[in-house]
Amino acid sequence: MPEALSSFRICDFTGQLAGAGATKWLASFGAEVIRIEDPVRQGRWDILRGIPPFVDERRGINLGGGFNNHNTNKYGITLNLRTERGKELLTDLIRVSDVVSENFAKGVLARWGFGYDELKAIKPDIIYVSNCGFGHVGPYSDFKTWGPIVQAVSGLTFSNGLPDHEPAGWGYSFMDHTGAYYMAMAILLALIHRQRTGEGQWVDLACTDSALSLHGPALLDWTVNGRPARREGQPHSNRNQWPAMAPHGIYPCLGEDAWVAIACRDASDWQALTRVIDEQWCAGSAFEDLHSRCAAQDALDSHLSGWTASRSKFDVEHVLRGAGVPAAAVLTPEERIDLDPSTADYDLWPTVSHAEMGEVRVDGQPVHFSKTDWQLERGGPCLGEHNEEILTRVLGLSADEVAELTADGVL
Amino acid sequence: MTALTGLRVVELAREPIALAGKLLADMGAEVILVEPPGGDPCRTYPPFLDDEPGEERSLYWWHYHTNKRGVVLDLDAAADAERFRALIASADVLLEAEPRSRLATLDLDYAQLVEQRSDLIHVSVTPFGRKDSKSDLPYTDLTIMAGAGPPWSCGYDDHSLPPIRGQQQGYQTAAHFAVLSILTAALYRMTSGEGQFIDVSMHAASNVTTEAASYAWLVSQATVQRQTGRHAAVTLTGATQQRCADGRYANTGVPPRFPDEFGRLLAWLGELGLVEELPESVFLEMGANWEGPFDLSKIAEDDTIAAIFGAGREALQLIASRLAAQEYFIGCQRAGLSVGVINSPEEAFEDEHFKARGFQVPLHHDDIDRTITYPGAPYQLHASPWQLTRRAPKLGEHTDEIFAKLGVAD
Numbered sequence: 163m164p165e166a167l168s169s170f171r172i173c174d175f176t177g178q179l180a181g182a183g184a185t186k187w188l189a190s191f192g193a194e195v196i197r198i199e200d201p202v203r204q205g206r207w208d209i210l211r212g213i214p215p216f217v218d219e220r221r222g223i224n225l226g227g228g229f230n231n232h233n234t235n236k237y238g239i240t241l242n243l244r245t246e247r248g249k250e251l252l253t254d255l256i257r258v259s260d261v262v263s264e265n266f267a268k269g270v271l272a273r274w275g276f277g278y279d280e281l282k283a284i285k286p287d288i289i290y291v292s293n294c295g296f297g298h299v300g301p302y303s304d305f306k307t308w309g310p311i312v313q314a315v316s317g318l319t320f321s322n323g324l325p326d327h328e329p330a331g332w333g334y335s336f337m338d339h340t341g342a343y344y345m346a347m348a349i350l351l352a353l354i355h356r357q358r359t360g361e362g363q364w365v366d367l368a369c370t371d372s373a374l375s376l377h378g379p380a381l382l383d384w385t386v387n388g389r390p391a392r393r394e395g396q397p398h399s400n401r402n403q404w405p406a407m408a409p410h411g412i413y414p415c416l417g418e419d420a421w422v423a424i425a426c427r428d429a430s431d432w433q434a435l436t437r438v439i440d441e442q443w444c445a446g447s448a449f450e451d452l453h454s455r456c457a458a459q460d461a462l463d464s465h466l467s468g469w470t471a472s473r474s475k476f477d478v479e480h481v482l483r484g485a486g487v488p489a490a491a492v493l494t495p496e497e498r499i500d501l502d503p504s505t506a507d508y509d510l511w512p513t514v515s516h517a518e519m520g521e522v523r524v525d526g527q528p529v530h531f532s533k534t535d536w537q538l539e540r541g542g543p544c545l546g547e548h549n550e551e552i553l554t555r556v557l558g559l560s561a562d563e564v565a566e567l568t569a570d571g572v573l
Numbered sequence: 574m575t576a577l578t579g580l581r582v583v584e585l586a587r588e589p590i591a592l593a594g595k596l597l598a599d600m601g602a603e604v605i606l607v608e609p610p611g612g613d614p615c616r617t618y619p620p621f622l623d624d625e626p627g628e629e630r631s632l633y634w635w636h637y638h639t640n641k642r643g644v645v646l647d648l649d650a651a652a653d654a655e656r657f658r659a660l661i662a663s664a665d666v667l668l669e670a671e672p673r674s675r676l677a678t679l680d681l682d683y684a685q686l687v688e689q690r691s692d693l694i695h696v697s698v699t700p701f702g703r704k705d706s707k708s709d710l711p712y713t714d715l716t717i718m719a720g721a722g723p724p725w726s727c728g729y730d731d732h733s734l735p736p737i738r739g740q741q742q743g744y745q746t747a748a749h750f751a752v753l754s755i756l757t758a759a760l761y762r763m764t765s766g767e768g769q770f771i772d773v774s775m776h777a778a779s780n781v782t783t784e785a786a787s788y789a790w791l792v793s794q795a796t797v798q799r800q801t802g803r804h805a806a807v808t809l810t811g812a813t814q815q816r817c818a819d820g821r822y823a824n825t826g827v828p829p830r831f832p833d834e835f836g837r838l839l840a841w842l843g844e845l846g847l848v849e850e851l852p853e854s855v856f857l858e859m860g861a862n863w864e865g866p867f868d869l870s871k872i873a874e875d876d877t878i879a880a881i882f883g884a885g886r887e888a889l890q891l892i893a894s895r896l897a898a899q900e901y902f903i904g905c906q907r908a909g910l911s912v913g914v915i916n917s918p919e920e921a922f923e924d925e926h927f928k929a930r931g932f933q934v935p936l937h938h939d940d941i942d943r944t945i946t947y948p949g950a951p952y953q954l955h956a957s958p959w960q961l962t963r964r965a966p967k968l969g970e971h972t973d974e975i976f977a978k979l980g981v982a983d
Contacts (some may be wrong), residue, residue, distance in 0.1 A: 227792030314913030333726030333805035334784035350756035363956035378636030423719035490716035495790035528777030
């Protein structure tokens with residue numbers, strides 16, 4: 163049992179990745195995270211509950227692979243908040259929790275009668291963390307979002323791509339992951355504040371704020387120098403502006419959809435690269451210093467692509483690394499998960515035990531603590547899987563009472 | 574007082590962890606940035622104040638080191654190593670991204686530093702973790718990301734174009750996990766009195782930040798393929814980016830799939846006078862009046878469902894071709910559709926929503942007597958707010974002050 167956060171209980175309404183990813187961190191370090199789900203809609207607000215990938219041919223709301231990945235080590239209970247008894251039980255649970263977390267649209271929890279003022283009345287030092295795309299304050303706070311919309315509005319989609327092409331953006335919800343990281347930070351910060359002062363608080367997390375804050379130097383270039391990121395030749399995100407490096411890109415290799423990343427940080431990397439390549443084009447004055455290489459970067463990339471294209475990505479990686487030049491093959495999921503000893507040796511893909519899916523591998527945490535490391539053992543909870551355990555152990559009900567509540571449609 | 578007031582963090586200046594130190598400093602931690610003689614190389618990174626290079630003019634530096642104080646120490650020299658030990662004795666956290674073996678070689682690694690400070694939290698950020706010899710390889714943000722998964726999923730439908738990386742997100746993601754680790758360890762220390770050593774791997778951090786690319790493989794050994802501006806997927810999906818009338822793009826997110834969404838879309842088409850131009854409008858009307866669940870999983874076998882769903886997409890494309898991207902975004906959202914304008918960073922920064930949330934934060938720079946507008950808070954903690962109170966330190970600006978207080982000045 164991991165113990166770093168084992169003294170904290172989270173009353174958790176989060177779902178999808180943007181919310182569930184946050185409480186996954188807490189659960190990995192031993193916090194008691196109790197997911198509250200709606201029995202009437204079978205928890206389908208979290209669409210990941212019943213969608214692919216699946217471990218086998220079975221389908222159902224307990225079998226979504228993404229849901230399992232994001233909800234390991236959490237407990238799951240169902241509460242029908244349309245009923246008075248359901249609301250009473252939630253009130254009892256909040257009274258013994260440290261944090262209430264959610265990533266609904268603005269106002270959902272308040273409409274159920276559990277806005278921050280009500281939460282505070284139940285437990286004066288409660289920490290309430292709301293997470294939605296545009297936050298709970300501001301002209302767009304009623305707008306609907308999910309990861310790709312957050313990324314679009316906040317500049318992250320625009321910033322990824324090639325000049326004279328439409329944005330490449332992100333091929334996944336980077337801001338669901340990263341919004342979850344910021345949400346977890348916010349919860350931890352608020353817990354530290356409460357431990358020191360006794361004071362709880364509401365945190366208004368807007369994923370678009372977190373995303374926009376990642377553009378610091380570009381935004382200062384705008385506010386100080388008036389230079390916009392939307393300009394000729396930009397974005398060119400496989401190149402590096404701060405600092406300038408050349409070559410710096412992702413180049414084609416032998417084989418289908420095979421690529422290698424190469425970066426020369428300085429003159430010595432460039433000289434090492436040219437010694438490996440040993441072709442006429444890299445010896446000339448056209449590329450002799452950083453300034454000339456940056457000015458002729460298209461031509462440089464074209465020459466370098468010609469060299470990489472007749473070699474395998476792993477050969478290029480190997481020979482350049484041997485020469486001291488930063489290089490890395492672009493790895494496929496199989497290559498980085500099953501064939502890369504670095505991730506296996508780091509125990510990055512732990513196996514958890516899920517009540518219906520069985521043994522499944524999931525994303526671990528990319529850190530190791532010397533004394534109180536994370537641990538992931540249980541799979542994501544099936545719908546209502548821990549009703550009896552939580553209601554008896556945490557709220558002091560009897561098994562008979564739980565059975566009655568189930569029969570009455572409260573659970 | 575804010576959340577981390579009084580928490581002293583020593584940060585050994587290195588590019589990958591600059592954001593981690595900033596996140597702590599902006600929440601009130603007392604972050605002391607240790608630079609080598611001559612300064613951290615990031616001081617030379619563009620962009621520069623008024624486009625003129627200079628040691629104290631890097632806007633890159635300014636951004637990532639707000640609220641920190643700065644000292645210079647040559648850890649290779651015995652006297653400065655002694656000062657560093659004194660600094661650690663006064664500190665709660667050491668945050669560093671030094672080459673894997675450097676601190677051990679200097680007798681300044683966790684094993685030695687706990688003698689100065691028994692409850693120290695020491696966070697090491699390396700490319701592949703402290704135990705992996707691959708951490709000794711040369712690296713940049715680009716190579717970290719390439720080997721860890723993000724570029725495999727990002728790029729274009731046309732796979733003759735290269736996969737695309739983000740801008741510094743490899744380092745940023747590692748920094749996020751460094752902060753999560755520090756806050757978690759700090760909470761544990763508050764109850765147990767114990768510090769510890771924490772090993773963060775940049776490679777691992779991005780590996781677990783790739784969403785379905787990882788779990789599609791972990792769960793069902795399926796491989797996602799990248800697509801333009803949308804989720805890489807095992808089964809390819811339709812385009813979601815639209816070029817609007819002003820040449821800017823919008824992301825259409827999930828197309829309409831509920832009767833009320835079809836209804837609002839049809840009404841909006843009417844307001845814009847475009848119903849006549851879209852022969853498929855009739856299907857929108859059918860969608861708006863649909864009885865029972867509109868089951869998209871039947872799209873392959875039910876021509877009516879396919880026609881209605883298709884009409885939603887067609888209607889959005891028509892509207893996008895007639896409106897500027899921002900206008901299209903606002904109109905779609907008012908119709909209840911999850912659509913986003915694809916802003917450049919400065920376009921978002923100047924948007925009324927972010928301004929209303931207080932995202933533009935002024936900070937006076939005493940040395941140049943100018944007020945600079947910075948990006949604001951990633952989260953709003955109402956009782957312990959994010960704050961910007963101090964510009965980035967000049968090289969060695971606080972060396973004398975800090976070591977005099979520790980009684981180990983020159």
